[in-house]
Amino acid sequence: MPKSDSRYFPCFDLEQSLARASGTPIAGVDEAGRGPWAGPVVAAAAILDPNNIPGGLNDSKKLTPNERDRLFDIIQATAKIAVGIVNVGEIDRRNILQATLLAMREAVLGLPLSPAGVLIDGNKCPDLPCPAHAIVKGDGRSFSIAAASIIAKVTRDRIMVRLAAEYPGYGWERNKGYGTPEHRTALARLGVTIHHRRSFRPVQHALASLNAGSSG
Incomplete structure (x- = not known):
């Protein structure tokens, strides 16, 4: 070409x-x-x-x-x-x-x-x-x-x-799912949804933190 x-x-x-x-x-x-x-x-x-x-x-x-x-x-x-x-x-x-x-x-x-x-x-x-x-x-x-x-x-x-609208609090209407500070904070506060990519490291870290907190 x-x-x-x-x-x-x-x-x-x-x-x-x-x-x-x-x-x-x-x-x-x-x-x-x-x-x-x-x-x-x-x-x-x-x-x-x-x-x-x-x-x-x-x-x-x-x-x-x-x-x-x-x-x-x-x-x-x-x-x-x-x-x-x-x-x-x-x-x-x-x-x-x-x-x-x-x-x-x-x-x-x-x-x-x-x-x-x-x-x-x-x-x-x-x-x-x-x-x-x-x-x-x-x-x-x-x-x-x-x-x-x-x-x-x-x-x-x-x-x-x-x-x-279905999962308020993560700011997806603004960040479109990208890893903004707002989204990172919401992950720690609200947890991981069915629409999060669990193969992505930040989501894996959020899951690990939530699991550690629930078992502690």
């Missing part, structure tokens, strides 16, 4: 290059939620219409929540998208890398069109029935990956807001 020139903003060069080699359509794939202590990992796949690319696409982390929500609706209306969600039990059983690759695979296989090629954010590709290329920092280089990053992040953020 040739390098994209877009050091500051994503573009459609990588899609066009892969399309010349593999055909069309080309999908972009990204994930949200590898690092949090709680909640699922979510991946999204997006096939953009080359003649109707939403303005303002960028790495979801560089956008405000309002910008992400606005683009989420536009992408849903103009692109072919699918989402893969892997829950905490599967994360703990497989490990977070394998769970992420599974979510990516589920997203691609869930697309209403079978892509001829796939651009994936990161340095590893899931097992797919079509050519796939890992693009480091791809969400800042490819429109399709940027679109997928927005779909994945908004989808996961909304899941965490819903879970926060």
Whole structure:
């Protein structure tokens, strides 16, 4: 794959290059939620219409929540998208890398069109029935990956807001399950929920402390 020139903003060069080699359509794939202590990992796949690319696409982390929500609706209306969600039990059983690759695979296989090629954010590709290329920092280089990053992040953020209503006190509506001081304090005070990743060391430490306290 040739390098994209877009050091500051994503573009459609990588899609066009892969399309010349593999055909069309080309999908972009990204994930949200590898690092949090709680909640699922979510991946999204997006096939953009080359003649109707939403303005303002960028790495979801560089956008405000309002910008992400606005683009989420536009992408849903103009692109072919699918989402893969892997829950905490599967994360703990497989490990977070394998769970992420599974979510990516589920997203691609869930697309209403079978892509001829796939651009994936990161340095590893899931097992797919079509050519796939890992693009480091791809969400800042490819429109399709940027679109997928927005779909994945908004989808996961909304899941965490819903879970926060069911399990108040951890601040998930704000921290989205990441290891903030608020979340760490709540773990020690409230304990571990069914949505915490028990394979993650901070959660293991919280469990050990709770067990030590109950046996003491």
